[in-house]
Amino acid sequence: MQKRPIGTSELQVAPLVFGGNVFGWTADERTSFSILDAFVDHGLNFIDTADVYSAWIDGHKGGESESIIGKWFKESGKRDKIVLATKVGMLSTRAGLSAANIAAAVDDSLRRLKTDYIDVYFSHLDDDKTPFEETLGAYQKLVKAGKVRVIGASNYNGERLEAALKVSSDTGLPAYQILQPEYNLYDREGYETDLEPVAQAHKVAVVTYFSLASGFLSGKYRSKDDTSNAARGSRVEKYLNDRGLRIVDALVDVAKRNDTTPATVALAWVIARPSVTAPIASATSVAQLESLAAATRLNLSAEDIAALDEASAPAK
Ligand SMILES: NC(=O)c1ccc[n+]([C@@H]2O[C@H](COP(=O)([O-])OP(=O)(O)OC[C@H]3O[C@@H](n4cnc5c(N)ncnc54)[C@H](OP(=O)(O)O)[C@@H]3O)[C@@H](O)[C@H]2O)c1
Structure with a gap:
């Protein structure tokens, strides 16, 4: 599988x-262990936590x-097959991006992950109370100590x-090489108008x-009834509107044309x-993982992409 670089770093990841x-x-x-084993068997290598x-x-x-991933590393011996990302800043007992917090949080994460390095360490949330110099200086120490290879930013604006x-x-302090924004066929505007130009200009x-x-984009939620017993039911209710259902209809059409599933099309x-370097998606079974992995093999035609773009155009 063709791998893609993380910024200007040496890390190469499957899409x-x-x-x-x-x-x-x-x-x-x-179940987590079976999913992780199947993930590696598919030739995929990047895990986010x-x-x-x-x-x-x-x-x-x-x-x-992190603890489950750490146990899997220990039992499977597959740490070296994985590019591992974790994040700091949102845990209530380790909140924010101060130097002291980052230094303490990284050791907590390494202990749980049963590894001595993190490939990609993300700032989970912007912290405008801490100067960038302090946060980036803390990351520089971790890079020098070999605890972190590359740093990334999540939930920043452009x-x-x-x-x-x-x-x-x-200053010569380490630079964010990777960005983690919310983005999918339904939620397009924030990334496309604000963050994408910055990421492209700086090769992030x-x-x-x-x-x-x-x-939601798997097509399994079409009404409020479908959400009532689902673990993520309350998170998907906001998509149950005309535009959301139009997107799902388009995904179903394109999936039929390509003999695949709506989830696979949404990721492709x-x-x-x-x-975009790669979408992050999760699965709760090995069967769902198959639909994620299939997206790396599906090349949508220009006609397919136009149909999805049209269905997901902002509501007027
Ligand atoms: N940086 C941040 O602030 C931030 C915020 C949120 C998430 N993330 C990252 O992004 C990852 C992905 O987010 P997410 O897992 O919340 O959402 P997601 O990837 O949009 O949705 C994944 C969920 O959809 C369902 N699903 C997957 N494949 C399916 C299929 N083929 N058919 C039907 N249902 C299917 C599964 O849930 P069910 O089986 O339960 O329905 C699965 O857990 C997270 O794990 C995390 O690493 C980061």
């Missing part, structure tokens, strides 16, 4: 990232996803990303989150966007 927020949440340990996953569940405190990149180029890699709109559409 589909596995989203690790399901590990210990909607995928138990055994965060220290805060899955603190939103009653009884969880964060670190559950102006703040540009400002952070300028500090790096002015882009991995998109909620690439399946929390499962993201992969086809030149500024």
Whole structure:
């Protein structure tokens, strides 16, 4: 499989990232291990997690996803087959991007992940109370210590990303090489108008989150009834409107033409966007993982992409 670079770094990744927020949440340990093994068997190599996953569940405190990945590394011996991303800044007990917080959080993550290095360390959320110099200086120490290889930014706006990149180029501190914004067929505008031009101008890699709109783009939610017993039901209700259903109809049509599933088409559409390095998506079973992996082999025609673009045009 053709790999893609992360910015100007030496890291090369397959064009589909596995989203690790399901590990210990909607995928138990055994299922998580099977998904991870199948993921590697498909020739895929990039996994995304965060220290805060899955603190939103009653009884969880964060670190559950990292701990499952760490156990899998230890039992499978597959650490060297993976480009591993985790994040700092959103766990309530390790909030923000101060130097002291980053130094403490990275050691917590490394311990849970049972590894001595993180390939990609993301700032999970912009922190305008901490100067960029302090945050980037903290990352520089981690890079020098061999604990982190590349740094990335998630949930920044274009102006703040540009400002952070300028500090790096002015000072020689490490620069964000990869951006993680929300982006999918439904949620297009924020990325396309604000962040994409900055990422392209600075050759920053882009991995998109909620690439399946929390499962909505699989086509399995068409009414409020469909959401009632689903773990992600409350997250998808906002998509249940005319525009959302028009997008799902277009995905179903394109999927039929290509003998595949709507989820595969939704991810292939993201992969086809030149500024995007890879979509991040999660799965709660090996069967769902097949639909994610299939997106790396599906080349949508210009006609398919035009139909999806038309269906997802902003509501007038
Ligand atoms: N940086 C950030 O702030 C941020 C925020 C959110 C997410 N993320 C990252 O992005 C990743 C992806 O986000 P996400 O997992 O929340 O959303 P997503 O990828 O948009 O949706 C994935 C969910 O859709 C369902 N699904 C997947 N394949 C399917 C198929 N073939 N048929 C039917 N349903 C299918 C599964 O849930 P069910 O089986 O439960 O329906 C799966 O967990 C996360 O794991 C995380 O790594 C980052």
